[in-house]
Amino acid sequence: MKTQAKTIQIFLPGGDPQGIRVAEITTRIVQLIEVPRALLPEFLKMPESNQVALYFLVGEAEDGAERRVYIGQTGDLPARLATHNKEKAFWTRALVLISRTNSLTQTHALFLEWYSLQRAKQAARYDLSENRNGGSKPHTPAPLEADCLEIFETGQTLLATLGYPVFEPVAKPSEAGNPAEFFHCKRSGIDGKGLYTPEGFVVLKGSLGHQADAPSITGTWAGHLRQKLRDSGVVQVKGGNIEFLKDHLFASPSTAAVALLGRTANGWVEWKSAEGKTLDALKRQGVGGTD
Structure with missing residues (x-):
């Protein structure tokens, strides 16, 4: 199926393209906020840090090695990121997925965490050793699961746009009528x-x-x-x-x-x-x- 065109807006709260970046598809309610580790205190002052969130901690790759990622979810983002800042040395940036309408619930987050881990394992692009296990699928009502899958698709696009293709296999399947060369x-x-x-x-x-x-x-x-x-x-x-x-x-x-x-x-x-x-x-x- 042909990929649909999308419009993505990137906002720089501090005016620095290497600083905090907020990305969104203009027709959807999901935002992805990229936070350099050094700017974590500034992010935690932002109102967006006080939401239920799915988050990704990313460590840069060395030559020939895979990038590392830790995938998590929380209802207390300031406390969780502060803990990771003290206890996890590998990461350089946090990517935080939230709703602009503050409508993500813990049930959304639990499903998104589980589903993201499964998809990241399938893509096999990033080292997931920081996540000890993928857990089991949480009970999620069908209407809410459908919402989660739409949120995930938006998050997948935003992550790749900002340079973190966590869910994209390095060798993508061929499109119909355009076989791989x-x-x-x-x-x-x-x-x-x-x-x-x-x-x-x-x-x-x-x-x-x-x-x-x-x-x-x-x-x-x-x-x-x-x-x-x-x-x-x-x-x-x-x-x-x-x-x-x-x-x-x-x-x-x-x-x-x-x-x-x-x-x-x-x-x-x-x-x-x-x-x-x-x-x-x-x-x-x-x-x-x-x-």
Whole structure:
């Protein structure tokens, strides 16, 4: 189904684009407030902090690692965030989902917390180890559950808009009539498959790469990247190879190629279509050209 166009408004209470940001879809009652950890005291002075809320604590990723998120809900946001500020070291920003009409109840919040955890696990984009378990589905009357699903869809869009695609799989399903265009990186013992996306390049689950690093990348960012992929469980050693255990997003085609090949590489020429055309020929050289 084709995605519908939306209008999103972002308000900067302090006038600083790196400060507190309030995002909303103009036709809906849900707001998402992004709070840098350093500005938590300022947020707690805002009236919006005194509502029932679903919240996300996000920690930035290091090279090759996944971002971390903690998902929670509360009827006492000031107390809960103050506790997390004292006890949880990993997070740098809080994303707080509330209703502009102050109409979220604890029942809404409990369902949204449970549902968000299930969807975040399915997307497998963020490290959820801060959440000990996903719990069980709370009893929610059908009309209220329908409200929650609409709230969730709005929150999902706002999170992604602000740069936190917690619920978006890195390799999205193809739209009808627009099949995915796969690219391959193949050498002796190498069998990589991936997708070029608006966010970067995704190496798909099951791709096989070299286990050993070339001497030239030892001690460099490339060597550290490959070690982090192993340490974080994105890849595992299989025979003389590494195997990707999940779809993984890289910032560029070249970084993705390095992760597979274990050496410096130009991903624009290493990744090729099933017909043998390079990613460069298909995605860079034709831009702005005429038929």
